[in-house]
Amino acid sequence: GAVVSQHPSWVICKSGTSVKIECRSLDFQATTMFWYRQFPKQSLMLMATSNEGSKATYEQGVEKDKFLINHASLTLSTLTVTSAHPEDSSFYICSAPFNLNNEKLFFGSGTQLSVL
């Protein structure tokens, strides 16, 4: 069945390095994918909408040069946290809609990023 695979599940990196997170739709194609950030005991916050073949749409306050998004194929979107700092430590989640009106929205398993 339709599944969204997110990798890695967790990553620890040094301050100043870059980290890439992958989000893949399995058994279905997704022209759009969503990237969220979640702090402990907080709701998911939409960071950006990834669009296959075109630029991502970023939410207000999200630095596009900091969070690089690439949606190179219909099944893969990547989020790269560039020059990571401790304040970037968070739980990052992607999702992909299975149908046009986003009613069937599948989430990845999330990536816990810890920046030392």
Add this chain to the structure above:
Amino acid sequence: KNQVEQSPQSLIILEGKNCTLQCNYTVSPFSNLRWYKQDTGRGPVSLTIMTFSENTKSNGRYTATLDADTKQSSLHITASQLSDSASYICVVSAQAGTALIFGKGTTLSVSS
């Protein structure tokens, strides 16, 4: 301002008991309301999704209700199990195809 408020923030119940979680929203225009279950350190998993015309929807031991007039929804969990321990998130879509508005979730702990 479009908002989704959930209550209680956290809840502890004994295994086998029932519980009800609440969700109030001010999102307009309304398209649909979803309930997700999120285990710690995992992504959300869909439980139910309801449109304006639907009043109730069940998924196993989970039953969601929707009152579009009062803009309230509830999620009722019957005969709770330890595996029900998770965060339950209410999500409202303002208009089909647009971004979702997430509640902060209710953290449910089921103890034996």
